[in-house]
Amino acid sequence: MESIWQKTQKLPSFGSFSSNKSKKANQKYDVLIVGGGLAGILCAYKMQQAGIDYLLVEADEICGGMTMNTTAKITSQHRLIYGDILERYGVERARMYYDANEHALDDYARLCESIECDFERKDSYVYSVDHPKKLLRELEALEKMGRPAAFVNDVSLPIETVGAVKFELQAQFHPLKFVERLVQNLNIAEHTKVKEFGVHTAVTNHGTIFADNIIIATHFPIINKHGMYFLKMYQNRSYVIALQATNHQEREALQINGMYVDENDKGMSFRNYQDMLLLGGGAHRTGKSGGKWQELENFAAEHYPKAEVAYRWAAQDCITLDGIPYIGAYAKNTTGLYVATGFNKWGMTSAMVAAEILTNKILKKHTPYEEVFDPSRSMMHPQLVCNALEATCNLLTPSTKRCPHMGCALKWNKEENSWDCACHGSRFTEAGKLINNPACDDKDM
Ligand SMILES: Cc1cc2nc3c(=O)[nH]c(=O)nc-3n(C[C@H](O)[C@H](O)[C@H](O)COP(=O)(O)OP(=O)(O)OC[C@H]3O[C@@H](n4cnc5c(N)ncnc54)[C@H](O)[C@@H]3O)c2cc1C
Known part of the structure; x- marks a missing residue:
């Protein structure tokens, strides 16, 4: 796909x-x-x-x-990260993280002046469907850092929210x-x-x-x-569909004028590309089960019943302890x-x-x-225990198919026809060809 x-x-x-x-x-x-x-x-x-x-x-x-x-959103708003960094590492480091990412956004803006890649400035929003306190904590952190953000009550999405944290003038583009x-x-x-x-x-x-x-x-x-x-680190997989509509009114309904993501990592993300709406979500740890495309299609059927799925794909990314x-x-x-x-x-x-x-x-x-x-910063974090437990369970799980990376049991992923490792996220085709690392070689099946 x-x-x-x-x-x-x-x-x-x-x-x-x-x-x-x-x-x-x-x-x-x-x-x-x-x-x-x-x-x-x-x-x-x-x-x-x-x-x-x-x-x-x-x-x-x-x-x-x-x-x-x-999904190629270019933003320094990474869900509700600033409250967490501030609590764990203090205001100075939270500011460093913000400034590094804003500097990156400026670099893209400068480069894209001479590269035609559908680069567009858009406001970015992290919304919540049930946790106003989390949004307020993030705003407080940003205020302490002296960096700009605003609270908005309404977002242009077809769902009930309790508001959103808004970062102005972020961006989206066509990465390739x-x-x-x-x-x-x-x-x-x-x-x-x-x-x-x-x-x-x-x-x-x-x-x-x-x-x-x-x-x-x-x-x-x-x-x-x-x-x-x-x-x-472990890997977390998520799914994307691009919705397209033929009739003018439905096409208008797909335009959301911004980039949106749920504060909850099981929630959804939204952005437009031209007249299409890219919906992301259905996430889960690679090798585990989750909502996948079905969750996105159910959402689309309920909120955009006339739109069609023009593209669908999936990917995974590495998740760090902090x-x-x-x-x-x-x-x-x-x-x-x-x-x-x-x-x-x-x-x-x-x-x-x-x-x-x-x-x-x-x-x-x-x-x-x-x-x-710094990759050598402290590893003391509850997620470390989760990663270690996950690895131990998968190492002890009896299975004939084991990952060549570190020997964890592979699980069959029927939606994508692949063998996936829940420890570190390596993936293989049915015939054993390597799809995603950290495993480095094909597997004999
Ligand atoms: C569904 C989804 C949506 C996302 N949306 C956004 C978003 O809106 N905004 C955002 O900022 N981020 C987003 N991300 C994250 C972003 O896409 C990734 O973090 C980023 O693309 C990773 O780039 P990379 O260069 O690290 O990895 P990759 O693009 O995977 O590149 C790694 C390369 O290394 C090569 N390689 C591996 N092993 C070897 C070897 N032994 N020798 C030589 N080459 C090797 C591979 O072939 C591969 O080409 C999203 C992630 C997901 C999963």
Whole structure:
């Protein structure tokens, strides 16, 4: 099932590492970026702008992972995160998180002045159907931080809410139209999969690459030896449908003039793309059950009975312990190894933040907000216990199909015909072909 972005924009192709014109036999790049999703591509773009000698390698084709299945809202409003950051880390760090994401939004706005990618400024809203107190707590946090937000009673959605927190002048775009222009002069090798890492080396299916610095931008990090990412992250899957209407009045009803998301992570999200309404939701931990497309279709049947489903797709993202991405040194004891992951379904701005921080790190420059994203920050969080329990249960579950990543039991996902791992979110086709990492190889079925 292809997303609206895949269907409406083709991306350029790049040769593999063995055919790459800049291939350097036994010479070192300054930076090797592993993974050609938005995070890797923005890192490559910023490195190129800074004059750094880099190569990006992508196992398959660029943006073939989660980036082609996003809903592409560009915002510093990441559900109700500011109240949580403020409570856990204090006002200074909450401000850093806000400023980093606003800076990313500005970067997109500047780039999109010369890239035709349906970039539009839109207000962003986080609504609640039953928790006004949570909204007020978020507003209080933003007030303490000295950053702007407003409470609104009504939102243009066909459901009852108790109000919403509004961030003005955020944005939405077509992610693949954006990438298509951005990658034109970047140094990229496709169909080049990293199979093994050594000190400053990466062994690929097209030979060994040497680099002083390596950035892991593979969505879920694929090196287990360091960083404990298998304990401090899991993946959450969600579903999208694009609704279209033929009659004028129904088309008008689909226009919601903003970007909306429920404060509850089991709730729904809304944005328009042209005359369509993109509905997101049905979320669940990968490998578990949830509302899936059925929940969205039920909602559409009730509230937009004349609209038709023009596209449907699904994706998953990495969820961190505290809702903040992991961007920076891969682990305390690694040198020249960096990571950009854990975007918690807010990867548009987070990928730009990652590109800024990691480019500065390579240039040995400090980024004012880098410490809030430090991957080695404390792991003390109740979610850690949940992740550990989930892994233990799945390791002990008897099953003939086990994930090659860490041996957890795989569960059959009948809606998408895949074998899914509830521990870390790896997915395989019925025949065992790898769909999503952190597993790195196909599975014998
Ligand atoms: C349903 C849904 C809706 C979302 N909507 C929004 C939104 O509105 N706004 C927002 O900000 N965020 C949103 N997100 C989040 C956002 O889409 C993601 O965070 C982002 O796309 C992740 O980008 P990435 O580059 O980290 O990963 P990916 O796009 O998955 O890229 C990783 C790449 O690494 C490659 N790779 C993996 N292993 C190797 C290897 N060994 N060697 C070489 N290459 C390798 C893969 O092939 C892949 O191309 C949404 C997420 C979901 C699930």
